[in-house]
Amino acid sequence: MNRSDIGGDGPPVTARRLRGVAVVGLGYWGPNWVRNLQASGVCDRIVACDLDAARRRHVERLYPGVRTFSSIDPILADPEIEAVIIATPVHTHWELGRRCLGADKSLLVEKPLASSVKQCAELIEMAAARGLVLMVGHTFEYSASVIKLCEIVNAGELGEIFYISSIRTNLGLLQQDINVVWDLAPHDISIILAILGRAPESVNCQGRSHYNPGIEDVAMLTMSFSGNVIAFVHVSWLDPNKIRRITVVGSRKMLIYDDIAYQEPIRIYDKGVSVLPYYDTFGEFRFTYRYGDILAPRVAEAEPLKAETEHFIDCVLNKRRPRSDGLSGLRVVSVLEGADASLRRDGALVPVKYAVAK
Ligand SMILES: NC(=O)c1ccc[n+]([C@@H]2O[C@H](COP(=O)([O-])OP(=O)(O)OC[C@H]3O[C@@H](n4cnc5c(N)ncnc54)[C@H](O)[C@@H]3O)[C@@H](O)[C@H]2O)c1
Structure with missing residues (x-):
């Protein structure tokens, strides 16, 4: 990666509004996304989903305008939802992510992008084939x-x-x-x-x-x-x-x-x-x-998640490549995969490999 690979900077263009955006996963981190989406002032409708009823009630109490669901299905079926943010445990990222892309939603997946390089590559290829935005929640890149x-x-x-x-x-x-x-x-x-x-x-x-x-x-x-x-x-x-x-x-x-x-x-x-x-x-x-x-x-200093939220919305509205795009998520997962292989061999040196060309 060199600096010129990082695109998508510049002021958010808010001439158009997001018709609908969804947050999937309302545990520790997901509600922060709901708060920042609401604060952005450019989302006509924010919906959310969690398997856990207590987490849904918590978010509905905090944000009365946000409707919540117990499954992602109604979100995927709703053509007004343009983008989805996945803030669920890591082992669910790939499956939920590919379902969102398959339903033509632009996608932000919390870090790490998926559980393997192969899964990351599949999400990248799906997003590219469908002309959808794929971003990973590398929050500190927005600090x-x-x-x-x-x-x-x-x-x-x-x-x-x-x-x-x-x-x-x-x-x-x-x-x-x-x-x-x-x-x-x-x-x-x-x-x-x-x-x-x-x-x-x-x-x-x-x-x-x-x-x-x-x-x-x-x-x-x-x-x-x-x-x-x-x-x-x-x-x-x-x-x-x-x-x-x-x-x-x-x-x-x-x-x-x-x-x-x-x-x-x-x-x-x-x-x-x-x-x-x-x-x-x-x-x-x-x-x-x-x-x-x-x-x-x-x-x-401003809240990095605020800058990240505005950047994601800008990328979705203007079809821009995110600063932390799918490839950036894949690079991090390559290191994590290598680290796992090394851990199993008590610290042996492992080459870092990529499944898609840089
Ligand atoms: N960027 C950051 O700084 C940051 C900080 C914390 C967590 N995270 C990331 O956010 C993600 C979530 O972390 P967390 O700490 O909030 O986890 P958490 O366990 O507190 O919350 C996850 C929530 O997802 C829900 N969930 C699980 N499977 C689901 C499904 N199929 N459909 C709908 N909801 C489902 C669970 O019920 C739970 O409420 C992880 O990827 C984590 O790495 C990022």
Whole structure:
């Protein structure tokens, strides 16, 4: 992926309104979509669905204008529903997604796009064949901090990137059907791929499960990129501290992005290492360390999901390719699939492969 692959930016065009949009899955995350769709002010009708009656009642109480259903069927049969957002557990994404595309609905699927590269490729091909928008919920790609971080890296301010290190830990929420890598690491992987503008060549991952056998609750994933660049991602549901921090180390400067530091989420450190020739002994080198200023650029933070909602609506109304399109979802799932294969072999190096051409 390079920067020019990322399309769909620009102000949302709201001359036309969305006739109808549906949110499928009203658990922890889905209601946030309903709230943002309503706040956008350009959706004539918002409907929603969940298998669980208590979740349907919860959303109807919060949003009296939103009608809810116990199944996706009436949504698929309604020609006025132009787009569907899937916020259900990961193992349901592919089946629900292909049913939506089959019913000619544009589609946003929460991260990760599906449970395998093969499933992602099928959704991408279906959407392309039918001229429908397919977007994946890589929310952090819509965060003002991450956009700023990418701008800083692309402007060359940090110099040549050496490595990226990411930590996403907290206590809970243990999942029953996916491990901590599939649950938390899609965020870090999508951010790192956006920063570097390319996908990794290989991945290796170690982890352990302490509560649900076979479902790792702590893991360390490593991605190797061309150009001697490496990225580490530490994810855990069993950590006393909530940490969401990414460190980018370059040849000129270093940067820390702390998603929990609301005041100054990005700090650029003018620190680094200089290599000087060491004249006493020919061919040896001496290192000097630079400790310069720390700069916190202003980031006008808004809710990333608001920007993501507006972008999705814009893409549907104007048939634009989303910034986080199906291919971007597939790239992240390729890494997750590779990580699973590596976990089963206690951290062996696994090449990252793609089922469709870039
Ligand atoms: N982008 C983000 O920052 C972010 C944050 C949290 C979760 N997520 C993603 O959102 C998705 C949902 O996560 P969650 O934490 O809300 O899960 P959850 O378990 O809290 O909620 C899922 C809901 O889906 C419903 N459901 C399951 N199968 C269904 C079906 N076939 N039809 C209709 N409803 C169905 C369940 O009853 C449940 O209420 C996951 O893909 C997750 O990775 C994304």
